[in-house]
Amino acid sequence: xxxxxxxxxxxxxxxxxxxxxxxxxxxxxxxxxxxxxxxxxxxxxxxxxxxxxxxxxxxxxxxxxxxxxxxxxxxxxxxxxxxxxxxxxxxxxxxxxxxxxxxxxxxxxxxxxxxxxxxxxxxxxxxxxxxxxxxxxxxxxxxxxxxxxxxxxxxxxxxxxxxxxxxxxxxxxxxxxxxxxxxxxxxxxxxxxxxxxxxxxxxxxxxxxxxxxxxxxxxxxxxxxxxxxxxxxxxxxxxxxxxxxxxxxxxxxxxxxxxxxxxxxxxxxxxxxxxxxxxxxxxxxxxxxxxxxxxxxxxxxxxxxxxxxxxxxxxxxxxxxxxxxxxxxxxxxxxxxxxxxxxxxxxxxxxxxxxxxxxxxxxxxxxxxxxxxxxxxxxxxxxxxxxxxxxxxxxxxxxxxxxxxxxxx
Numbered sequence: 001x002x003x004x005x006x007x008x009x010x011x012x013x014x015x016x017x018x019x020x021x022x023x024x025x026x027x028x029x030x031x032x033x034x035x036x037x038x039x040x041x042x043x044x045x046x047x048x049x050x051x052x053x054x055x056x057x058x059x060x061x062x063x064x065x066x067x068x069x070x071x072x073x074x075x076x077x078x079x080x081x082x083x084x085x086x087x088x089x090x091x092x093x094x095x096x097x098x099x100x101x102x103x104x105x106x107x108x109x110x111x112x113x114x115x116x117x118x119x120x121x122x123x124x125x126x127x128x129x130x131x132x133x134x135x136x137x138x139x140x141x142x143x144x145x146x147x148x149x150x151x152x153x154x155x156x157x158x159x160x161x162x163x164x165x166x167x168x169x170x171x172x173x174x175x176x177x178x179x180x181x182x183x184x185x186x187x188x189x190x191x192x193x194x195x196x197x198x199x200x201x202x203x204x205x206x207x208x209x210x211x212x213x214x215x216x217x218x219x220x221x222x223x224x225x226x227x228x229x230x231x232x233x234x235x236x237x238x239x240x241x242x243x244x245x246x247x248x249x250x251x252x253x254x255x256x257x258x259x260x261x262x263x264x265x266x267x268x269x270x271x272x273x274x275x276x277x278x279x280x281x282x283x284x285x286x287x288x289x290x291x292x293x294x295x296x297x298x299x300x301x302x303x304x305x306x307x308x309x310x311x312x313x314x315x316x317x318x319x320x321x322x323x324x325x326x327x328x329x330x331x332x333x334x335x336x337x338x339x340x341x342x343x344x345x346x347x348x349x350x351x352x353x354x355x356x357x358x359x360x361x362x363x364x365x366x367x368x369x370x371x372x373x374x375x376x377x378x379x380x381x382x383x384x385x386x387x388x389x390x391x392x393x394x395x396x397x398x399x400x401x402x403x404x405x406x407x408x409x
Contacts, residue, residue: 022372029359036351044344053264054340056330059200062261064325068101072188076181080109091182091318099323102294103188103234105249106180106317110172113299114310118169119153120144120162127162135163145171172297172313180249180317186235190321191217193230194259194274198329201265207274227273238319240278252294252317254282261327272329281322294320 024030048054070088077083089095091104120127126142129135129152137150146167154161197204209216209228220229238245241255256279263272283292295318299311360370 033355040347055337057333058330059198060328062327063197067193069191074184102320104318105182108315110313113168116169120165186245241280254320256281257323259325263329265331
């Protein structure tokens with residue numbers, strides 16, 4: 001029995017299967033088939049060709065350059081700096097911004113620092129000491145400001161003190177910031193010039209209006225109705241990101257400016273517009289998170305008449321603007337069109353397979369339809385040998401089989 005099964009399996013490898021079309025008069029399956037067809041057709045036309053423009057060849061390897069220029073002047077008068085006029089040279093870092101520029105909005109200034117010995121600040125764990133041996137000479141203070149000198153300095157009758165260090169003294173002190181020094185930077189403007197190119201289609205464009213007279217840039221301001229005036233108020237950029245400028249200027253922050261180009265090159269080039277979106281990047285979902293804010297330190301050095309070097313340490317708080325350019329361009333091409341149409345036709349075939357599956361395995365009369373769908377046809381000689389001239393077989397069938405046998409011979 002096992003040998004016969006193996007033999008039958010081997011011989012079945014040489015069977016040929018051909019399609020047989022059966023018209024099933026089943027209204028439910030017929031309706032299901034038409035619904036599946038219409039759904040696939042709607043997906044192919046609506047989503048693939050209308051929304052995703054599947055008839056186009058696309059280029060996402062956008063080449064981009066960004067140039068930024070800020071304008072604005074403000075005046076301050078503080079104890080550390082005295083009366084001072086601030087212009088773009090003072091508050092913009094770096095001076096020639098590209099994809100990133102930083103605007104100072106607040107400062108902590110420590111003037112007249114020089115290299116000397118002084119007490120490390122309290123609150124730094126590595127600087128806490130109770131005796132001189134806790135402050136090895138020449139060892140750097142972790143998260144501190146200098147190098148230990150070997151002395152432990154105590155105040156009054158305190159058991160613990162802090163290490164003496166060689167550093168730029170006096171050290172920077174922590175201050176509670178209440179109001180931003182350059183709060184009027186809200187009214188400053190930034191000019192963001194963006195030029196893009198899609199190399200596959202050799203298409204280039206800028207976000208500035210094409211005009212011989214550039215005087216319009218002196219008065220225009222960005223709006224959603226005017227895509228080609230890239231001059232923005234800093235305060236509005238921050239508000240569009242969902243934040244308040246005065247609150248953000250106190251501790252600083254990071255704003256993302258996204259320029260998106262979506263160009264349909266089957267239309268005129270004037271239809272290819274830049275779109276802008278603004279997001280605050282440094283703020284987490286939790287309020288008062290330590291990740292919020294943005295600051296860094298820098299110093300200005302000078303020497304007095306005796307040649308002693310001094311510096312003014314500045315801890316700068318401000319808003320960093322990151323400009324991100326993305327885009328894609330599309331143009332008609334016969335190859336993706338044919339590929340997507342072929343994919344749609346294949347889906348149509350998959351719909352027929354699905355309806356066959358329902359017809360043959362899920363409805364009540366599935367056995368009846370299965371018998372009509374699948375039929376095994378043997379050779380004429382085998383049919384005569386196995387079925388012979390039985391009484392139950394009509395003479396017409398036997399004659400037909402014999403005629404087929406003679407034709408095969």
